[in-house]
Amino acid sequence: MTHLITATELAHEIEDVVVLDVRWALTTANTPAGRADYDAGHVPGAFFVDLDTELAAPPGDGGRHPLPDPAVVEALLRRAGVSEHSRVVVHDGKESYAAARAWWVLRWVGVADVRVLDGGYAAWLAAGLPVSTEEPADRHGDMQVRPGHLPTLDASGAAALARDGLLLDARAPERYAGETEPIDPVAGHVPGAVNSPTTAWVTADGTFRRDLAEHWERVRAGHEGGDGVGVYCGSGVTAAHEMLALAELGVDTVLYPGSWSEWIRDPLRPVATGHFPG
Template sequence: MDTLIAAAELKARLDSGARTVLLDVRWALGDPHGREHYLGAHLPGAVYVDLATELAGPADPSRGRHPLPPGEQFQQSARGWGIGSGDVVVAYDDTGNLAAARLWWMLRNAGFADVFLLDGGLAAWRAAGFPLDAGLVQPAPGDVSLSGDAMPVIDAGQAEFWGQQGLLLDARAGERYRGEFEPVDPRAGHIPGAVSAPTADNVGADGRFLPADELRERFTRLGVRPDVPTAVYCGSGVTAAHEIAALEIAGFPAALYPGSFSEWSNDPSNEVVTGSGK
């Protein structure tokens, strides 16, 4: 199953009139102005998706900073973005798909297979010299029917022992994994047994995912193997989806821990480890 679509391929698809829903997931930790960025410039016809309100429920210490919303609510949002049965969805952002991958994962989890990430995001579209629009796009409502539980997930109880039976990857920056810096969560460090695997290392300087063979080499060095169950977490379950996309490109399946470290660190009974060791 393909994960990515290149800018030139997307432009040709749009020019052909093929049914395509473009979703702009402009969000970054510490930058609350995603909507304004979208209104200033976006791919022609792209609909804005608010990660904080449409791709997450309200923050809850027992579920994390960005808990997954109820399935019925997500279906309503998807229809509001104009997604219909038979459509192809392409999601993008302006941060190497670190945010857009959350939408990609959620649609996949809801049983919607025809969703892709624009490789390199908005920067790749700009670099190709393709046109941009400004202002708000309000699509006609779609009629897509979504389900759920199509992608593997784990919970905190499983995360506690996952490193004993498989491989638990921490997709945050290395300094957060080591506990040297923690900007948002109550405790610094990582889940015992986890291996540091910053998701930023999945892309090149241009924001595009590394080639599949390079990603396979990277993950193999970290201990990923076909016979080893792999799960991924991050701060709040957003960038971990990006790592799952990278693993899929490399040919490896992986489960998501949706609550991630924001859920884990809020429970004082959960151990937190600092330093570079597991």
């Protein structure tokens, strides 16, 4: 079963699905990132979702994007008219980094049918499909969320998986290696983690690459054994994107939601540098 949907397929199903627009950027001023883009034009009937406030809790000991309060997620789902049997499609601007976070969070709280628009809003526009500037009214859904449908890792679990299984670091190679760190106060990676930049899983047009299986074989070369696969990034957003790619291959993965921004909160946790697992 694919977790992706094309723009043409979405256009054919648009009357039967709930569409959530999760356009987002790392930096924002007073307006939720992506809101201006949504207001300028969006998939007809789509509801805007603010990743920073609706798909994450405030920054703190749990990192820059801790898991959200389930009540907040329930409120956004009800606003969009989601019920237990709704089919939901999420998208962002192009590469599906933010959309993958929504895909993971919604499944974590119990939404069973969630797909990601491959290529995001850019793919919708490239297909010549209609856009709207009208924001839909509250649909008063009745979804009752139940968090915990997907497993997660804490720092101890991430360390154990890096030692006994395969823990993937989805950040850029230079951040993994500790050569630069533009966001977090400490550079480096979880000792034993293997670098697998999530940017390598997509093509220039933002869609997932067609040779996912071959790419996965290269990523895990030399790490085929062990007890499972975990993924982390800077704050648990782009890690979900890599998990989405692996889900397309039928590979089960576990998210470390706190990721690097949570790992470094404890100065006693070890930090590795260099381009190979430390």
